[in-house]
Amino acid sequence: MTGASGPSAPAGAAGNGPRFGAAEVLLALSVVVLVVVVAIPVLLIFWTALVVDGSPNVKEVLAILRKPDTYEALRNSVVIAAGVTFFSTIIGVFFAWLVSRTDLPFKETMKLLFLVPFMLPSFIGALAWKMLLSPRSGFVNKALAGAFGLDGPVFDIYSLGGIIAVETMYLFPFVFIQVSGALERMDPTLEESARISGAGLLTITRRITLPLMLPSIAAGALLVALYSLSHFGVPAILGTEVGIYNIPTKIYEKIHQSGGSFTAIRTGTILSSILVVAAGVILWAQSLLLKAGRFQVISGKSMRPMVLKLRGLKVPLLILSILYILVTVVLPTVTIVLVGTLKTYGVSFTLSNMSLDNLKYILFDWKMTRDAIWNSFYLSLGAAFVTMLVGTLISYVIVKMKVRGKFLLEFLGVLPFSVPGTVIALGVILMWSGKFGVNLYNTAWIIFVAYVARYMAFSLKSNSAALEQVHDSLEEAARASGATHWQALRDIVIPLIKPGMVAAFFLIFLPALRELTTSVLLYGPTTRTIGVAIYTLNEDGETVYAATLATVALAIIVVGQVVIKRITRTTVPGDQA
Amino acid sequence: MSHLVLSHVTKRFGRVTAVDDLSLSIEKGECFSMLGPSGCGKTTTLRMIAGFEDLDEGELSVGGQLLSSCVRNYYVPPEKRNFGMVFQAFAVWPHLSVWDNVAFPLQIRGLPKSEIAERAGRAIRYTGLASVERTFPNELSGGQKQRIALARAIAINPSVMLLDEPLSNLDPKLREEMRFEIKDLQRQFGFTIVFVTHDQTEAMALSDRILVMKDGVAQQVGTPLEIYRRPASRFVFGFIGLSNFLPVEVEGGSAWVEGAREAGPFPVSTGGVPGRRMTLACRPSEVGLSRDTGVLGTVRRRAYLGDTVDYRIAIGAVEVRVQKNRREAPFGEGEPCRLSFPDPIWYDRE
Numbered sequence: 038m039t040g041a042s043g044p045s046a047p048a049g050a051a052g053n054g055p056r057f058g059a060a061e062v063l064l065a066l067s068v069v070v071l072v073v074v075v076a077i078p079v080l081l082i083f084w085t086a087l088v089v090d091g092s093p094n095v096k097e098v099l100a101i102l103r104k105p106d107t108y109e110a111l112r113n114s115v116v117i118a119a120g121v122t123f124f125s126t127i128i129g130v131f132f133a134w135l136v137s138r139t140d141l142p143f144k145e146t147m148k149l150l151f152l153v154p155f156m157l158p159s160f161i162g163a164l165a166w167k168m169l170l171s172p173r174s175g176f177v178n179k180a181l182a183g184a185f186g187l188d189g190p191v192f193d194i195y196s197l198g199g200i201i202a203v204e205t206m207y208l209f210p211f212v213f214i215q216v217s218g219a220l221e222r223m224d225p226t227l228e229e230s231a232r233i234s235g236a237g238l239l240t241i242t243r244r245i246t247l248p249l250m251l252p253s254i255a256a257g258a259l260l261v262a263l264y265s266l267s268h269f270g271v272p273a274i275l276g277t278e279v280g281i282y283n284i285p286t287k288i289y290e291k292i293h294q295s296g297g298s299f300t301a302i303r304t305g306t307i308l309s310s311i312l313v314v315a316a317g318v319i320l321w322a323q324s325l326l327l328k329a330g331r332f333q334v335i336s337g338k339s340m341r342p343m344v345l346k347l348r349g350l351k352v353p354l355l356i357l358s359i360l361y362i363l364v365t366v367v368l369p370t371v372t373i374v375l376v377g378t379l380k381t382y383g384v385s386f387t388l389s390n391m392s393l394d395n396l397k398y399i400l401f402d403w404k405m406t407r408d409a410i411w412n413s414f415y416l417s418l419g420a421a422f423v424t425m426l427v428g429t430l431i432s433y434v435i436v437k438m439k440v441r442g443k444f445l446l447e448f449l450g451v452l453p454f455s456v457p458g459t460v461i462a463l464g465v466i467l468m469w470s471g472k473f474g475v476n477l478y479n480t481a482w483i484i485f486v487a488y489v490a491r492y493m494a495f496s497l498k499s500n501s502a503a504l505e506q507v508h509d510s511l512e513e514a515a516r517a518s519g520a521t522h523w524q525a526l527r528d529i530v531i532p533l534i535k536p537g538m539v540a541a542f543f544l545i546f547l548p549a550l551r552e553l554t555t556s557v558l559l560y561g562p563t564t565r566t567i568g569v570a571i572y573t574l575n576e577d578g579e580t581v582y583a584a585t586l587a588t589v590a591l592a593i594i595v596v597g598q599v600v601i602k603r604i605t606r607t608t609v610p611g612d613q614a
Numbered sequence: 615m616s617h618l619v620l621s622h623v624t625k626r627f628g629r630v631t632a633v634d635d636l637s638l639s640i641e642k643g644e645c646f647s648m649l650g651p652s653g654c655g656k657t658t659t660l661r662m663i664a665g666f667e668d669l670d671e672g673e674l675s676v677g678g679q680l681l682s683s684c685v686r687n688y689y690v691p692p693e694k695r696n697f698g699m700v701f702q703a704f705a706v707w708p709h710l711s712v713w714d715n716v717a718f719p720l721q722i723r724g725l726p727k728s729e730i731a732e733r734a735g736r737a738i739r740y741t742g743l744a745s746v747e748r749t750f751p752n753e754l755s756g757g758q759k760q761r762i763a764l765a766r767a768i769a770i771n772p773s774v775m776l777l778d779e780p781l782s783n784l785d786p787k788l789r790e791e792m793r794f795e796i797k798d799l800q801r802q803f804g805f806t807i808v809f810v811t812h813d814q815t816e817a818m819a820l821s822d823r824i825l826v827m828k829d830g831v832a833q834q835v836g837t838p839l840e841i842y843r844r845p846a847s848r849f850v851f852g853f854i855g856l857s858n859f860l861p862v863e864v865e866g867g868s869a870w871v872e873g874a875r876e877a878g879p880f881p882v883s884t885g886g887v888p889g890r891r892m893t894l895a896c897r898p899s900e901v902g903l904s905r906d907t908g909v910l911g912t913v914r915r916r917a918y919l920g921d922t923v924d925y926r927i928a929i930g931a932v933e934v935r936v937q938k939n940r941r942e943a944p945f946g947e948g949e950p951c952r953l954s955f956p957d958p959i960w961y962d963r964e
Contacts, residue, residue, distance in 0.1 A: 226705035232692045233664055233699040233776075234719035234766065244718075248709045 064440050067431040071449040074490045078464025079313060079456055085467060086306035101304050110287035110308065113197065113276075114266055117283055120201035121208055121265040126258045128205065129212025130250075132361075135354060137220040138246075139345045142355055150362045151213055156594055157366060158551045159207040160270025160568070161587045164575060165369030166203050167274060168376055168584075170194035174383065176372070195279040204271050206365040208261045215257030219250055238345055252326045259323040266319075267312050267457030269554040270568075274575060284308045285459040285554065292463070292558055306467075309460040316455040370591060377585035395585040406586055408563060409570035416481060416566065417549035420488035425542045427489070428496025429534070435497075436504040437512070437530075453494040458554035461491045465559065479561030487555045492545040499544055503537020504530075543601045550597070551590050617642035617806055618663070618774060623672035625658050625830075632658040634830040635671070640808065640823075642677075642773075645800060647809040647817040650827035651853070656810045657778060659827075663808060664699055664776050665692035676774060693722075698767030698805065699776040702783060704759040706751040706766075713738070713747040716765045723770070737765040740799060757788045764796070768803055775800075777809045781816060793819050814854050818842070826850050848961045851895045858901070858934050860894040861963070869894070874930025877910040880954055893961045898924075898937040902954035903945070909953045913945045927951060 087093050101107055135141050136148045154162075169177045172190035181191045193199065227249065231241045269285040277286055288305045295301035347354060376382065378391040399406035435443065435450055456464075465487040470478040477483035507530055515525035531538075553568030560569045567590050574583035616639035625633040633655040640646045648656040661667045662682065663674065668689060674682040681690045707715055717734040725733075738747050741761040751759055760780060767775060777796070781789045797820060800807055811817050817824050818838040826833040826841065826849075834846040845851035848859065861872040868879040872891075902908060903925070911934065915926040923944060925936040934953060938944075945951050 224703055224705065226701040226703055227707060229664075229666060229692070230699065230701055230705040230763070230766070231707075231718070232666075233695070233697055235693045235696070235722040235770070236718075237691075237693055240722065245707060249707075 061440060063430065064434050064438070064442060064446060067427075067434050067446055068442075068449065070427055071431065071446070071452070071493075074486065075452050075456065075493065076449055078461065078468045078490065079452065081467040082306045082309050082313070082460060082464050085303060086310045097303075098307055101307055104304075106282070107287065107304060107308065110282045110284050111311070113272075113281060114283040116197060117200055117204065117268075117272065118262050118265040120197070121204045122258050122262040124201065124205040125209040125261045126212050126254060129209040129257060130216050130254055132209075132358065133213050133216035133220060135358065137217050139347050139354075140351065141347065141358070142351065147355075147358055148217065150358075150366075152210055153362070153366050154207045155210040156598055157207060157370070158270070158553070158568070158590065158594070159204060159268070160274055160553050160572065161373060161551075161590065162207050162365075162369050163203050163271040163274040164571070164583060164587060165372045166194050166199070168372050168580070169368070170199065195275055195281075197276075197281060200272050200275050200281070203275065204265055204268060208264055211260040211264065212254065212257035215253045215260070216250060219253035220246075223249060256323050256326045259319050259326070263316055263319045263323075266315055267459060267554075269459060269557065270572075273557075273572065284312055285457070288459050288463065289558060292466075302463075302467075305463050309457075309463050312457050312460055313455060316457060320451075320455050373584050373587045373591065376581060377588040379581050379584075382580040395581060396588070399582060399585050400589070405565065406570055406582070409565040409567050409586070410589065412481060412484075412564055413550050413552075413567040416484055416488060417546050417552075420485055420492060420549055421542050421546035424489050424492050424496045424545050425500075425538055428493060428541055429500045429538055432497055432500035432504050433530075436501050437509070450497055453490065453497065456490070458491055458552075459558065461487050462555045462558035465490065479564065481564045484556050484559050484564060484566065487559055488545075488549050488552070491552075491555055492549060495544040495548075496541040499537050499541035500534065503534040503540075506537075507533045539604060543597070543604070547594065547597045547601070550593060616640065617644075617677055618808065619675050620659075620663075621673050623659070623662060623674060624670045625655070625662060625667060626670050631830050633662070636830075636832055637672075638825065638832075638835070640806060642806055643800075643804055644822045645797075645807040645809065645820055646823050646825070647807075647811055647821040648825045648827060649811055649814060649817045649853070650833075652812060653829075654827040655830040656812075656825075656827050658830075660776055660778055660808060660810045663774075664697060665690060665695050696770065696772055697774045697776055698770065698772035700760070700763045700767050700778065700780040702779040704751075704756075704763045704783070706759045706762045708750065708752055711748055711750055712743055712754075712762055715751065715762050716743075716747075716769050719766060719770045733769055733771075734765075737769040740768070740802060741765040741795075756784055757792065760784060760792060761795075764799065768799060768805070771803065772805055775805045775807050777807060779810055779812070782811070782813070789816070790819075796820065826853060828853075845895075845959065848893065848895065851959065851961075856898050856935065856937070858894075858896050858898060859961075860896075860929075860932055860934065862892050862894045864890055864892055871909060871929045871932055874909075874932065877929050878908075880909050891963050893963055894955060895959045895961060896955050896957070898935040900955075900957060901934065901936045902956055903927075903936050903938055903942075904952050904954070907952055907954060911951055911953050913947050913949050913951055916945065916947050927953065929953065 087095070087098065089097060102111070132147075132151050136144045136151070141147065167175070169175050170192045172178060172193045172195065175190065175192070175194065178190040178192055181187065182189075194203070223246075228241050228245055231245045236244070267285055268283075269289065272281065272283045273286045273289065276282060277290070282290060288308050291301040291304050375386055375391070377395055378393065379386070379395075380390050380392070384390045400410075401407070431446065431450060434440070435447055465483055466478070469475055469483050469486060477486065511529055511533070512525050515529045516522070520528065551568050552566060553572055556566040556569050557572060560566065565573070567586065571583050571586050571590065574580075574586065618638075618640040620636055620638040623633060623636045624631065636655075636659060638646075648659060650656050658667060662669060665682065669682050669684040671684050673680065673684065676695075680686075680688065681695060682688070707718070710718065713734060716737050717730050720730040720733055738744055741764050743758065743761050743765060746754060746758065751762060754762070760783075763780070780796075781792055784792060793816065796807070807820075809817070809820060821838060823835060823837055824841050825835045828849055834841060834850050836844075841850065841854055845854060851857055852859070862869045863872055864882060867882055869882045869892075870879050871877060899922075909929055911927040911929045913925055914928050914933065917924045918940065919937075921940050922937045923940055923942075925938070925945065927934045927936055936953070
């Protein structure tokens with residue numbers, strides 16, 4: 038081993054050689070990838086939005102924003118995001134407190150169940166709620182009208198309220214995860230010392246626990262706000278039909294219906310710029326909050342925290358929790374699955390009306406859905422693999438390497454986090470539709486590039502978290518034992534961060550499989566994805582086939598989650614030991 | 615006058631008995647420490663006194679007033695016990711200033727503003743925090759955080775102060791300093807201290823009496839000197855300080871180190887040595903080391919620990935640790951020497 042490196046071995050420090058060592062090459066490569074995939078598309082959006090004929094033109098930007106339809110989209114986005122954030126925070130904090138600070142029965146199981154809404158794609162949820170609560174034909178509305186002899190519908194899901202309700206159902210886990218995690222990490226003696234000081238449980242909750250949780254609650258709420266602000270699926274399914282648009286659906290409408298006219302694209306880029314800036318501000322505020330909240334992570338011994346005895350409320354609260362899961366998860370899922378077996382939409386759920394023919398048709402006979410499933414599979418697989426590898430490389434440079442110019446990469450590395458899916462799609466269109474010599478429009482490649490950009494953030498997060506766990510001295514010990522930089526990487530670093538890499542792969546693969554927001558702006562005649570196919574089937578009134586395909590998507594998600602659990606269970610223990 | 619009384623207290627966690635039939639009576643104004651390795655039940659006992667844990671058997675009372683009783687299923691909650699408590703990780707509230715931390719227990723009691731100001735101010739002055747009373751805990755050092763915790767605990771003038779390894783998160787120098795400060799505070803305020811630690815020097819330095827625990831069972835209760843000089847069991851002897859345990863055969867007034875008869879006998883002064891095969895326990899500093907009388911040994915290792923010299927001496931296959939003052943004539947490694955055991959303690963062979 039040592040013989041191979043010859044007499045120069047002792048001098049073989051990190052960046053040996055004159056100017057351009059491996060470190061500089063890796064840095065350059067990482068920068069190029071991030072610039073081409075993320076930075077230029079975003080810059081193109083700002084450029085297109087703000088510059089007309091080579092000079093900045095703010096007047097026209099304001100004129101477009103003042104148009105009633107763009108203004109209304111902005112207002113709707115804010116109203117929806119505010120409502121969803123408000124309700125998600127209340128529900129998330131309440132359930133987090135319930136499972137970590139009370140003696141609710143089956144706490145551990147309930148904790149897992151509250152995460153299930155996260156796995157359910159919200160546009161599929163919206164589809165189900167449309168079937169249940171649409172004013173004219175919703176099953177629940179019809180049943181209620183029949184039971185009480187009412188004329189009009191009880192609920193109207195095609196409304197701002199409906200959109201807020203459905204988004205809340207599937208977004209509250211952001212708050213739930215943040216808060217229940219923080220409650221668990223919190224040093225229980227902080228509460229015990231208040232107790233021994235004479236404070237009762239209510240006083241402690243008000244004066245100690247809640248103030249200490251505030252940064253986590255706010256961080257979770259901001260994530261919800263960010264996600265809701267740039268969310269496409271739910272408003273697209275529940276709002277477009279009655280003319281309610283938010284920013285992403287307005288962008289979609291502009292791009293799609295005006296056949297790519299320049300004014301449409303400009304409106305899209307202006308709205309996108311607003312999204313990017315809003316996302317940036319939200320993420321910045323969130324990182325400040327998390328920094329402020331860091332003090333509470335220092336946990337003492339893992340003693341059991343104080344638990345509120347619910348006494349008489351035990352059973353009612355358990356029933357409430359279970360009902361919540363039944364209504365938000367089980368009911369929509371069952372609806373989708375059942376509708377997916379019907380001969381035609383609107384017939385009653387009798388065995389004679391239900392069969393697996395739809396499933397057979399979309400899986401084997403219908404080219405459009407078959408293609409969609411296949412497209413989603415290879416696009417997600419490819420994007421997940423490439424993004425994982427590139428993310429590892431970039432994270433390695435950011436976390437581990439001492440090389441000049443790294444700040445540039447650190448700045449670029451934050452960028453993917455604040456670019457919503459709609460914006461990515463628009464940026465990718467501007468970049469890859471021939472303007473710069475490469476035309477990927479209407480090919481699968483443009484979706485691939487967009488996926489890489491969209492999911493880079495996940496890969497960077499997972500990989501850099503794994504790399505930060507690997508102390509520098511481990512790599513240094515390998516170098517001191519005579520390994521070259523590459524050998525140390527291959528034999529020490531990569532085996533240690535493998536769980537992080539695997540996690541990154543699945544964190545990208547699964548969401549990409551059901552992706553809608555980005556692909557809906559990019560698909561061509563032969564490049565539909567599963568999400569796009571469900572969405573367009575629904576738009577075309579093929580509700581039953583949309584439900585059947587959604588069933589397939591749900592099945593894939595469930596299988597995927599089980600596989601992840603298996604894999605992470607076998608890789609993670611070695612990491613923690 | 616017994617102030618804090620535990621009678622037949624037992625606590626189980628699942629199948630593990632954390633505290634087994636413990637009875638104690640602690641005097642008013644006493645500084646009482648509970649000492650033992652981790653998992654011995656000392657912290658559980660403290661948490662039962664504080665009211666954070668219920669009892670599985672027994673009763674607990676302070677000043678004649680019942681606080682916890684398993685039989686009657688009667689428990690005064692922690693917030694009604696009027697105790698002061700200091701936790702291992704300080705448990706200082708990071709979102710409140712030093713002043714607000716200390717004033718919190720007084721505010722909870724609904725005292726008038728002027729009294730809160732006076733009592734919190736006094737606690738802050740006594741703990742030397744006056745100059746930082748407006749700052750937030752995260753800007754302060756570990757020692758200062760510990761002072762906040764102490765000030766908060768003494769602000770209500772508790773009759774009993776519970777300390778859960780309060781010094782273990784501090785560096786050694788600060789630890790010694792804080793010991794004296796806690797002692798001083800006790801003199802000023804006159805509270806009873808119940809103190810949990812796994813560090814025997816800490817227990818020795820602070821306490822009037824020490825309880826040594828192992829596996830939930832009380833091993834010995836006594837003054838530091840009693841515990842040090844007359845440990846009730848081999849475990850206590852070993853836990854309380856550096857120790858040698860020699861396997862020895864006793865015949866009449868003489869004894870031999872087992873397996874090293876050729877090293878010669880040594881006289882056993884106390885006539886009451888109970889059996890033939892015994893364990894002799896002694897502290898390294900109490901072994902006699904000379905060139906002319908005693909059991910023959912060979913110096914294996916010698917190390918200077920500042921003022922003392924630390925020897926490892928072999929008698930046959932048995933190794934004895936001996937510590938002598940640097941100024942006594944030193945022995946070199948490999949040199950023969952003679953050992954005597956003037957004041958040993960005898961335990962049965964296990």
